[in-house]
Amino acid sequence: MTAGGGPHEFARLAAPLRGARRVAAVPVLGYGRGELLPATPEVALDWQAQGVLAHAAGTPVVLFGHSGGALLAHRLAVRLTELGFPPAGLVLxxxxxxDDPLMAEWNRELSEGVFDRVEQFVAMDDSRLTAMAWYGGLFWTNPEPDTRIPTLLLRASQPLREPADGRDWRSTWKAARDVVDVPGDHFTMMAEHGGTTARAVHRWIGELPR
Incomplete structure (x- = not known):
């Protein structure tokens, strides 16, 4: 959901899965110049849900989301379940x-991490910055994990910075059926270590009940 984000963020994750899994990126409505922003979360989720169902054409779907996009992926998984098309799995x-205190403590690292990788992403123009603020208002709320959806939590093995109070900095998700630590930090797990992350997802999907 960041202004510089988009399907291109997942290129390094998708590449190792070529020939093993069908991978498709789900766009977010309103980030393209001239696109309308969704009035409500329901409009945004239903637009994505219809796209996923049309693309899947009846085949099982596993949703994947990273960072703030994982919150959106979870909400989409819940919406698909409500529509009678539950995903086969969810990877966060x-x-x-x-409201995790780490989000405030790591504010500098998170911001700099995005701008340090700006060449990997799209230009942050006014339309995309506006969309990011709008989606923050729609979806930047504390999640209510859904135990109906088989869920894998992937956690970075390295912190962006060790917390000042020494507490456990690793990601948590109450409804996660499985938890796997992968190499890298919050950003590099999707970039330099994207291949290892992809293989962890591939193995987990293979273990899902058919």
């Missing part, structure tokens, strides 16, 4: 609740 990579 380094997700944190918005």
């Amino acid at each position: 990579a380094d997700v944190y609740a918005p």
